[in-house]
Amino acid sequence: xxxxxxxxxxxxxxxxxxxxxxxxxxxxxxxxxxxxxxxxxxxxxxxxxxxxxxxxxxxxxxxxxxxxxxxxxxxxxxxxxxxxxxxxxxxxxxxxxxxxxxxxxxxxxxxxxxxxxxxxxxxxxxxxxxxxxxxxxxxxxxxxxxxxxxxxxxxxxxxxxxxxxxxxxxxxxxxxxxxxxxxxxxxxxxxxxxxxxxxxxxxxxxxxxxxxxxxxxxxxxxxxxxxxxxxxxxxxxxxxxxxxxxxxxxxxxxxxxxxxxxxxxxxxxxxxxxxxxxxxxxxxxxxxxxxxxxxxxxxxxxxxxxxxxxxxxxxxxxxxxxxxxxxxxx
Numbered sequence: 001x002x003x004x005x006x007x008x009x010x011x012x013x014x015x016x017x018x019x020x021x022x023x024x025x026x027x028x029x030x031x032x033x034x035x036x037x038x039x040x041x042x043x044x045x046x047x048x049x050x051x052x053x054x055x056x057x058x059x060x061x062x063x064x065x066x067x068x069x070x071x072x073x074x075x076x077x078x079x080x081x082x083x084x085x086x087x088x089x090x091x092x093x094x095x096x097x098x099x100x101x102x103x104x105x106x107x108x109x110x111x112x113x114x115x116x117x118x119x120x121x122x123x124x125x126x127x128x129x130x131x132x133x134x135x136x137x138x139x140x141x142x143x144x145x146x147x148x149x150x151x152x153x154x155x156x157x158x159x160x161x162x163x164x165x166x167x168x169x170x171x172x173x174x175x176x177x178x179x180x181x182x183x184x185x186x187x188x189x190x191x192x193x194x195x196x197x198x199x200x201x202x203x204x205x206x207x208x209x210x211x212x213x214x215x216x217x218x219x220x221x222x223x224x225x226x227x228x229x230x231x232x233x234x235x236x237x238x239x240x241x242x243x244x245x246x247x248x249x250x251x252x253x254x255x256x257x258x259x260x261x262x263x264x265x266x267x268x269x270x271x272x273x274x275x276x277x278x279x280x281x282x283x284x285x286x287x288x289x290x291x292x293x294x295x296x297x298x299x300x301x302x303x304x305x306x307x308x309x310x311x312x313x314x315x316x317x318x319x320x321x322x323x324x325x326x327x328x329x330x
Contacts, residue, residue: 075104108141116145124177196229
């Protein structure tokens, strides 16, 4: 019986089986390659949507600023939906994404929290599929939801540009969009990140408090499967409150036991403060390092494209401030 089974198995190793095994190994290699995480600590900056990286002159300045950094940056690219003239095609960002990838790592954001309400769930998923198809070769990881618990991610769409096809979207829609984008990205072997909005000490609807919302709306498969869980916090919008990051991230480490943790976003939001305030914000946020095993850093200063572009090596410049802060990240 035993020798017969072994003989049968040996006979099955014909050309078809050999090709099948090779294909399986190759697929496993591709999957493993796709799941490679960014080296730690992550030195993150954001190229926000207040300037258009598709503009060659601006892109050249961004690349010059990035190339001069003392560390290899991870660049969050905010892919703007469009304007009153219509939607921007994912392929229109291909050249800029490819060039930014040549100087660092890329964190792709197909939908910023500001624009979340402007999409129906079906449109939101279609957008992710479009961007992954067009840019996936140059994006290292993807943001499945930005500031996902923010109360502004749903509601009336009258101010959306391009014009939204519906008059309003719901909180339920937000959860659907988040889970659909996560499930799709995972099905494609992509690395996923979820950004939470830290609003615990600030005025907000109780249901949207970060831990309350996350407990109620992020499903177990995401709590166990997200590669990164990152936190956005705008201190200037929260009366200067300075969080106890050790406490915040220890709680998140329990909630997301398999995820890498870090800072996803900070900055000055609407009104730019003094240079001294910006320097203080940058210095402190890149220095955050709670004592948890899965800490990866990050930072992703939102206004990098405004404050650190063009490259300025002067000792008192904001470019030098962020360069020094990222050099010192641990």
